[in-house]
Amino acid sequence: MVGVNKSRTAAADFSTELDRFEAKYIIPRQLVEPIKAFIRPYCTMDKHCAAAGGQYFINTLQMDNEALSLHYAKEWEAAHRFKLRVRTYGKPPGQAPVFLEIKRKYFERVIKSRACIPFDEWKPGILKKHADELNLKSVKEREAFREFVRLAEEIDARPLVYVRYCREAFTGIFDHYARITFDSQLCYQPVFDMYNWGGDGRFISMDSGLVRHRRESSLVLEVKCTEQVPTWMVELVQEFDLIRCGNCKYSTAIWMENLLIGKGEAPFSDQFMYD
Structure with a gap:
């Protein structure tokens, strides 16, 4: 899932649609190495992660409307909801392609579709272009682009925040689709220019125990698979007494920004449930 070539190359995962289940856990940093040891017989480091030196940064432009409809759909646990993100x-950033993504959640299922655009084409006016004007690889990518634009126009979405974090990723050796990721160095920045990826502003850390009402600075562990959950994933959760919790990075950024400008309170640990 990381692109490092100056064109649309094999260094990026260009799958345009994925139907999966995922669960998130907030874990203390001292559990990272024991968990890595536990999954070693079943997983290998993601090839893009390995190519990037063991970890890579993810930069996400989150879009929503003035009423924060997508944020509150998550807050109110709407059974069917979606996110718009770039x-x-x-x-x-500057070499990897730009992905326009729609991440839908239907109860426990996560369905993600996306269109891939070369980095140097991400510039003003791109969302006004017709899908046929872009060098999209497949019918599904063209459909994903049209749907992204349709939804953005339908809810009057605009860019709100950049979210950035560092990821270590591992993939299952024997499974059709199984993925373990560790996310750290979470931070955000209110959007001032949706095309410069936060280069002119200061990022605000979300990687703090204060955000989750915890003593330590913790990490986000994500477990992702298809409907058939591998046995070793079940054993992983049991072995480390992991407690599933919600951790929407976009919503956390909204909570923190509201706190900083005096508009509300962030939920704490007892409210971080079942994202």
């Missing part, structure tokens, strides 16, 4: 990889 994503690229690396720090600083």
Whole structure:
């Protein structure tokens, strides 16, 4: 899932649609190495992560409307909801492609569709173009682009925040689709220019125990798979007594920004449930 070539190359995962289940856990940093040891017989480091030196940065432009409809759909646990986000990889970004993504959630299922655009084409006016004007690889990508634009116009979405974090990723050796990721160095920045990826502003850390009402600075562990959950994933959760919790990075950024400007309170640990 990381692109590092100056064109649309094999260094990026260009799958345009994925139907999966995922669960998130907030874990203390001292559990990272024991968990890595536990999954070693079943997983290998993601090839893009390995190519990037063991970890990579994810940069996401989150879009929503003035009423924060997508944020509150998550807050109110709407059974059917979606996010609109624009994503690229690396720090600083500039080589990886830009992905326009729709991430839908239907109860426990997560369905993600996306269209891939070369980085140097991410510039003003791109969302006004017709899908046929872009060098999209497939019918599904063209459909994903049209749907992204349709939804953005339908809810009057605009860019709100950049979210950036560092990811270590591992993939299952024997499974059709199984993925373990560790996310750290979470931070955000209110959007001032939706095309410069936060280069002119200061990022605000979300990687703090204060955000989650915890003593330590913790990490986000994500477990992702298809409907058939591998046995080793079940054993992983049991072995480390992991407690599933919600951790929407976009919503956390909204909570923190509201706190900083005096508009509300962030939920704490007892409210971080079942994202």
